[in-house]
Amino acid sequence: MSIQIYNTLTRKKEPFIPMEEGKVKMYVCGPTVYNYIHIGNARPVIVFDTVRRYLEYRGFDVNYVSNFTDIDDKIIRTANELGEEVGELTDRFINAYFEDVGALGCAKADAHPRVTEHIGDIIAFIQVLIEKGFAYEAQGDVYYRTRKFDGYGKLSHQSIDELKVGARIEESEIKENSLDFALWKSAKEGEISWESPWGHGRPGWHIECSVMAREHLGDTIDIHAGGQDLTFPHHENEIAQSEAMTGKQFARFWMHNGYINIDNEKMSKSLGNFVLVNDIRKQIDPRVLRFFILSVHYRHPVNFAQELVESAANGLDRIQTAYTNLKHRLKSSTELGDQQDIWKNKVDEAVRLFEVAMDDDFNTANGIAAIFELVKVANLYQLEKNTQTEVLNSFISAFEHLMEVLGLPFADEDLLDDEIEALIEERLTARRERNFGRSDEIRDLLKDKGIILEDTAQGTRWKRG
Template identity: 65%
Template sequence: MAIKLYNTLARKKEEFVPLQDGKVTMYVCGPTVYNYIHIGNARPAIVFDMIRKYLEYRGYHVHFISNFTDVDDKIIKAAQELGEEVPSLAERFIEAYFEDIEALGVKKADLHPRVTETMPDIIEFIEALIEKGYAYEADGDVYFETKAFKEYGKLSSQSINDLQMGARIEVGEKKKDPLDFVLWKEAKQGEISWDSPWGKGRPGWHIECSAMVKKYLGDTIDIHAGGQDLAFPHHENEIAQSEALNEQKMAKYWLHNGYIQINNEKMSKSLGNFVLVHDIIQKHRPEVIRFFMLQSHYRSPLNFSEELLESAKNSLERINTTTNNLKHRLNESADFGEIKNWVETVQQFKETFITEMDDDFNSANGISVLFDLVKSANRYLQENHSSKQVLQTFLDTIREIGTVLDISVEAKDEILDEEIERLIKERIEARKERNFSRADEIRDSLKEQGIILEDTPQGTRWKRD
């Protein structure tokens, strides 16, 4: 079955056909590094990491690039307020970004280019736009002439006339038309700057990504992705710049994740509901945050609250419990029960998972399939079946789906099964030697770690509470 994805540009689901068989070029807009990332930044990091890993699972080689904006107005302002140099502030928050996304299970991109490292390419790109008549200089600034690009507005499905009605020229701007956007900014007194044919300055926001895509991935790529808030004007302007210069489509597919709200309200500093990932992973296990994010389809709006996060934690723990119970049953000596139909049933869950994920990377439905698989495994355990082949098939399939989504299907930071078995053997020996105080000590210690022992005629059984 072919993968289908929702292409913002086409405003419909389309079959995914990459430019080269078996290979995918993918660019995701990264953060502006002037602070720790907030929960809204975490969503695209997680969902496009999930999409990248699913494409790899389906056999594609994915060349994945995500940038850093390490110089812009916000960074300069933050550096001034903190009395810090722009490069050192940006470096500090790039390191913090990597710490946060690693905790959330996000794999680093193949390359994380920075604006400050791409300056010659950005300047060259702007020069070429001027030469082709798509950009103009105005007293040290350079602007893109939007009306010169006839398809402007196609990503956001807006006409130039409609856009022009709501646009205006701000005080101090030197552009010809309200819709024109800046490619190069003349440096203000004391600001960090670079030499250019138009004098000292720095690039505008939109040109960065166009230059990086061209340099590292080529004129046309398979997937360009980012948050819904970037569709206009950022991605619209990227298309205008890149397609004006290269005279070919910038990306075959444009993917955008939905917004996040905090307790059903828009996240903003003024409302006091601005949630930083750096803070929240001090209170909640990062794997729970990832699981919570993937429980919703990536294009759907997502409401974030402590109650919903707690619910996600409980759901993840139910999966962990089933996985541990399967491992425990596998350690028992008995091996009996019907095999074929159960193995076929488990295989069907895997096929259903792939079908759901092939439909626009629907992790919400994929996780629903995982829960159905867990319910089936619990039924198998409750009916006291003990085929090692079936138990292993259940366990392997739960682990496989967990690996694809990169969610923790096995409990972390808990006592290992091998250690539990060792302590149980020690307890049995202690009881044989009538050292009941040691036997009770082992039982109580395990209980404190969530391990319940049950002495039966067949021996001592254990389970995680």
Template identity: 70%
Template sequence: MPIQIYNTLTRKKEEFTPLEEGKIKMYVCGPTVYNYIHIGNARPPIVFDTVRRYFEFRGYDVQYISNFTDVDDKLIRVANELGEDVPSIAERFINAYFEDVSALGCKKADVHPRVTETMDIIIDFIAALIEKGYAYESGGDVYYRTRMFNGYGKLSHQSIDELRLGSRIEVGEKKQDALDFALWKAAKKGEISWESPWGSGRPGWHIECSAMARKYLGDTIDIHAGGQDLAFPHHENEIAQSEALTGKPFAKYWMHNGYINIDNEKMSKSLGNFVMVHDIIKNHDPQVLRFFMLSVHYRNPVNYSEELLSTTKAAFDRLKTSYHNLKHRLEASSGLTDNNQEWGKKITALHEQFIAAMDDDFNTANAISVLFDLSKLANLYLLEKNTAESVIKEFINEYEQLFSVLGLSLETETELLDEEIEALIAKRIQARKERNFQLADEIRDQLKEMNVILEDTPQGIRWKRG
């Protein structure tokens, strides 16, 4: 079955056909780096990292670009508040971004272009739009003639007349039409700026991604992706700019992930309910947050709460426990092989179900359901009187392959036991050997007070942090 993608442009699922066989050009809008990323900012990197991983799993060569907006009004405001320069603020939060998304299991893009490093390309892009009549200079600013582009509104499915009703010219703007948007902004006194044919200034937000996508991926790309909030006006404006310049379709498929709600309320600055990833992963395993995000289809809203994250951790731990029980059994295996093909057939059937789920517009929620079915099957197999090394290895390989596709780690707690806890566990093991169960229980309780929980399993003693 071919991969199906819901295309925002056509508002339907479409069979994915790359522009070039076996290769995919993918651009994902990155953050404006003036603060740590909040949980809403984290969803696109997780979602589209998973999309990328799945394409690679299916044999595609993916060229993946994700930008940084490292100069804009927010960065200038924060720099002024802190008494620092814009590049210092940007560098700090770019580094913080990499730390956070790396902890969430996201691979780096092939290129992470920055606006400040692409300025010549952006200026040339704007100049070409002016030459073609799609843009005009006005008092040091440059604006895009929105009405001149016949396809405006095709991504957001709004007519130019509908858009006009909600538009207006703000104080200080020098545009000819309320629908026109800024490509270049004249510098205000004391602001960071670059020289251009229209005077000192900096780019508007929308032109940046058009220029960077074209520089690294060409005139037409396979997939352009980002959060649902970017569909209009950001992505709509990107289409207008890029297609006006090249006369070619900008992107074949447009993908947008849904919003994040916090305790059943939409996350917003006015409500003050922003939750920073930087803070979440101080108290929670970042892999649990990734698993939580992927437990919902990417186009649906996600409701975040501490309670839901705790429930997710318990579910995630059950999957990993099942995997590690297999690993322990393998260590104790006698090397038997199994000529019965039934277990292998069941594993293969689940593998195919996983692929079917991901082929259906990257339905990670259904794919994760398959992981739980795999866990149930593995647990059932471990109840067999005689287990074969070959079957256990097949289970283990399936776990590792499917978890890797979703960017999930099967590792358990990495924090080492200190000498005191190691000694207590050894003492408890000896007490059990000597059938001194009262002492063994006392040590278990003592360890529990130290936030160490022991589990007696058929594969031996397991432990975890409480």
């Protein structure tokens, strides 16, 4: 069974078969860098990083490209307000972006193109669109002639006429049609700008992605992804531009993730409920944030609330504990045994469940359920009097692989300080002597240092709380 992906273009799940066997070309719309990203911005980064990881797990070679919009109105306005150069501002927030999403376990893309590095390509692209009659210059701006492109609306499943009726945009004197959108915007006095055949100006928002996707991945890409709200007009416009340019299909699969709400309300400036990743990751373990986001199917909305994140933290902890306990048990395991196949089959079954879930349009909620199945079986196995190294290792390996796909690798255990180790030893002695006063004192002392002790039949183990 191949991987099934829900394609916004067809509104159906379709078997995913890349153009070139074993290779996937993937483009994800990145942020406009004029501020720290909020958790809503982080969702697609996490979700599609996970998609990429799973495709790689499945043996695909993924060429993953995600852009930075480093020139636009909001950037210019913010730079003016802060009295900062545009380039300084965008560099600053691009660095912050990498720190934020890196903390969330997102790997870097194979390429992170910036608009300002592609101005020449953009101008050339626009020129061709003009030559082909898909664009026109008007008073130093260049607009896309939406009426000219037959497929306009095929992604958002709207006809041009319906779009016009609902359009809240004001009729423009200089545009032929209110749905026409800017490919090139003439610069205002003193504004950062680039030389072009139409005078000084800068690119419009939609053209960038068409150009950068093509420069880095070619005329047709396998997967184009982004937030749901980009479906219209951004992605619709990208299709219009790219397909007018090449005459070929632009993207074969379009994936869109749902929103994040805050306490059941949409994040908005007026409500003042923006949650910046840069702030929240200092309060909440970023691994918990990622786990929380992946616990819901990517196309469904996620409600971000304190208690929900806490419950996710407890769940992640259960997985972590099972894994850590397996590692500890390794120290008291044996080489021989007779039931290894039974247990190893259970491990394989959990891994299979995980794959079935992920094959089905990256159903991470079910994938996580499969991991909990593994937790259950692992915990039961550890109730056995004798555990075998080989079986323990197959559990450990399954945990590591699956969590790696989710971008939640287990942290390496820190070594204990000699002092702490000595305290654990002293406590053991105290317990043997039934000096529970001293024993509990030591346990509390270590607890203050963030070390939690657990006594088992195989001895005392510890973890960082």
